[in-house]
Amino acid sequence: MNSKTLTQCLRYVLASAALCMAGQACAQDWPSRPVRIIVPYAAGGTTDYAGRLIAQKLTQETGQSFFVENKAGGSGTIGTAEVARAAPDGATFLTNDTSYAMLPALYSKLPWNHDTGLVPITTLVETPVVLVVPEKSPFKTMQDLVKYAKQHPGKLNFGSGGAGSSTHLQTVVFNKDADIAATHIPYKGAGDAMRGLVSNQVDFLITATPTAVPQIQGGRARALAVTGGQRVSVLPDVPTFNEAGLPAYKVMNWFGMAAPKGTSPKIIDAMYGLIKKGLSDPAIVQTLAKQGAHAGGMAPAEFAAMIRKETKVWTEAAREAGIHPQ
Incomplete structure (x- = not known):
């Protein structure tokens, strides 16, 4: 191999590594490090419960650590904005809920684009x-x-x-x-x-x-x-x-999982597959039933469509109730 060819190969390897670090490639190796799931509320509510339930299951399924961080405040906007700003590398996800579809009815400006700032993955609990x-x-x-x-x-x-x-x-x-x-x-x-x-x-x-x-x-x-x-x-x-x-x-109510904009479709698909498999576990189905709930599992496109529909419904409901964006 001559020096020119060697230089080209080295550039290719470095470029591939950079893409992998940015979450655009090497999705087949995901998860290769601990995965953070942000819950934008204090511990103890159903959003927190759903996030911890699936985090524990994903940890068991993959052998990699999936852990919950509670980032409460601003009606969920503080934690959600942190996920929207996170690197799209499969290391940070959001457990959101029905409140997410209500935010445009309450805030005239959000610190992320409500339509495109996050990638819906699936519902966890309904x-x-x-x-x-x-x-x-x-x-x-x-x-x-x-x-x-x-x-x-x-x-x-x-x-x-x-x-x-x-x-x-x-x-x-x-x-x-x-x-x-x-x-x-x-x-x-x-x-x-x-x-x-x-x-x-x-x-x-x-x-x-x-x-x-x-x-x-x-x-x-x-x-x-x-x-x-x-x-x-x-x-x-x-x-x-x-x-x-x-x-x-x-x-x-629904409770779901989302990722930062730009996250590789391969990582989205991998996360969806893991969650859907985890939610089919009879033990989880039984646990949810004891709480008066049932497992989600919507496909990403279906979940995204539901959020758009729910946003319109709650915007209209807020208007009828005399609530206007601030």
Whole structure:
């Protein structure tokens, strides 16, 4: 091999290595180092639960460390922006949720492009939401709560995972559908909001079933209604919103995985395949069922289409509720 040919080969090797470091090639070697999954809320909520559930499974499947970092604040925008800015090398991912589709309805400008700044991979968990009150609350049914709220406008308060979170906007829609007024108490995540509820700091909370079920079963919270076409098997005595007299309220939650813009399609496909395999594990299916939830697994294109549709739905819902981007 002459010196010219050797120089060309060396340049090729260096160029290939640079591409690999940028996440554009060598996806077949992924994951070759620990993988960070950012949850943009405090620990304890369903987004955190979904992220940790799949991180543990992926660690088991690959032998490589998948770990969760909680980056709470700004209604999820702080953690989400960090992922959007991260190198697209397969080392950083985001566990997001329904709140992501609500952000354009609440913020006139986001620190990333909502349409193209992230690459949707798949849904992890899909779940109904449940209306809960503290165990010592005088309200035994949803009708009791609504009746009192109408007689005492603004006297009741409700918790949420933060201004602009799914728990916030979903409750705004509930208040509108039930024709009541209540005061908003924001927290840094749904887990914190649930802790506020069980310590009697808030009167009611609407949240995903995995956040609420342990507290309901532990006797620290009481469920008044759950969304969906039928009752949740783990909460057989809890009526649906339709049964409780509010058929218009049909909110459901999703929790998913996304990657920074520019991440190699091979890495996206590999992550999707690992997640889908992990979610098919009977142990995970059973674990989710015990939380009133079920496994996701949408294909990336389907998930992206759902986010676009949900964004339009929640933007319209916010407008109807009198909420405008700030």
